[in-house]
Amino acid sequence: MSITTNHVKQKSVLELTVNNHPGVMSHVCGLFSRRAFNVEGILCMPIGDGHRSRIWLLVNEDERLENMVKQLDKLEDVLDISRHGADHQIFSRLEEYFRA
């Protein structure tokens, strides 16, 4: 599920609060994959009492991203969504686990 690009793209970090059940990741990832929009990084863990999860997505900036955020917001299981810049630390602090 990747669009190869020749140049380094600006990245964005999306923070989603979602219901925690088996289909949610499919709903979220499906929105991207069916538009051939690559998700560079995904993190997901339950929060609070486990009824909800937080999903962090690392995605390339693209003119479609704004519409993607609106589409995510429409998903029944997505309760909240916020958009951070590439300087957000969540993915960079995990880099040591992702060395080739």
Next chain:
Amino acid sequence: MQFSGAEIIVKLLERQGITQISGIPGGANLPLYDALKLSSIKHILARHEQGAGFIAQGMARASGRTAVCFATSGPGATNLLTAIADARLDSVPLVAITGQVPLPMIGTDAFQEIDTYGLTLPITKHNYLVRSVEELLWVIPAAFRVAASGRPGPVVVDVPKDVQLRKMEVTKWPEPGGPAEPPEPDSPDVDRMVQIINEAKRPMFYIGGGIINAGAAQTIRRIVDKASIPTTSTLMGLGAVPSNHPLFLGMLGMHAARYTNMALDECDLLIAVGVRFDDRATGKVAQFCSHARIIHVDIDPSELGKIKMPFVGVEGDVAKVLAAAESRIEAVDRSAWLSRICELKAAYPLVMPGADDPLSPYGLVLQAAAVAEQDAIITTDVGQHQMWVAQSFPFSYPRQLLTSGGLGTMGFGMPAAIGASLAYPNRQIICFSGDGSLLMNIQELATAAEERTNIKVIVMNNAHLGLVRQQQELFYGSRFSASRFHAEPDFPAIARGFGLEAVDLGNVPDPKKALKHAIGQRGPCLINVPIPAEDKVFPMVPPGAANRDMIGGENHVDND
């Protein structure tokens, strides 16, 4: 009191006000059908799950209320997919309840197991795999809330067989799920919209299915009249403004009248309401209304700017937005613009060859319209006949036309007509179809006969996939590849075999009289009409071209 999951589903459907369900039983939904047997809900046994899906769609589209269909697991569910996807693209509220293999067998490649949840994920508004009987108490009302709230759409509820069988104590039933009250539109956006409309010299309304879903047809008619704003409609919006309204310019886009696309090219403000800038409407997007500012009103925020960035985007229920704007939209003198529209209309009208001949497409549509009852519901299949109907049938009220717009599904029309007839048993339902489309769900003629529906299936029979043939002639050097049916079935004989009345207009002394008689008689009837394979839908914008680059349909040229 103890209830099984199946009994809970049926009870909740009754509480939703559901009185009719289409579907087909099978191994994984037998408990559901067992519970249905004791219910007041009437079941309509389709002959293929796709038919069941379109019958439910017909009920929903005709009435505006959420409709329900049932299917079993595996092939039952996969057969439903096309009807679900079709409902998604045309924003039709539908709840499809599918049987699934028992929970412990999920993932084992059990008999008739398929990942219904995964398959329906991209084609539903939302979907559920119910994992316990307790969940049903909130999932069923939620399914109805989601299907009908905001922009309507299909919801799938996949229920494993053991969940249907499991019993639980129910002491209190949940409230039925219904559409959430749409939020009030943002008033600064409405203010800007009003101001820009009042300032516009050459505005045009571009309206679509959203107007009909919102019940805003009367409001838009009042605004059109008050502010003298010429109006064009998408296929899905036909009927919102009556076709004989002096300011109504018909459908826009690929098969619009020439003057309609030309007027759009000259407008200085496009007020897009309840539309999604579909490629069949816009043609080449960069050149669509290139001189105009755009106001876009839609209940679905992801539609604003999806295709074309609006100058003003208003997120909201179009009925509420229009109601908030109506009193402040001024009665501006736009006589110069209106006379320009009249000029265009006179010079570049919709040309309908054979309008007097009931054995030619336009003549057939017009003749059927002339003899149809005032409140007849029209359904179509997909292809040339669909566009001829959209161009020429005098639609005059919302939900009069039920057609597969977004997905363009051949096989939609006849089962949708059955659904419309079930929703409104006393109304006449006329289904325009083609010989290609009708064969795609012809098994539902059995359902039409069994239910004694008052549907009239008019088959424009050219022994071709007509719109394919047309495109091959126009764009593929007349290389007619696989568009001709060499075996020509005897449709009247087939219909009689299913228990319908039938007539062949090509084989009677007075086709007009025979058509009138066939439409006027109560009960299901098939009307076969041989039409020339060479007839084309004109004008036509070549796929990918700008709307101003239309082929055919010139006023001075004979289209034959």
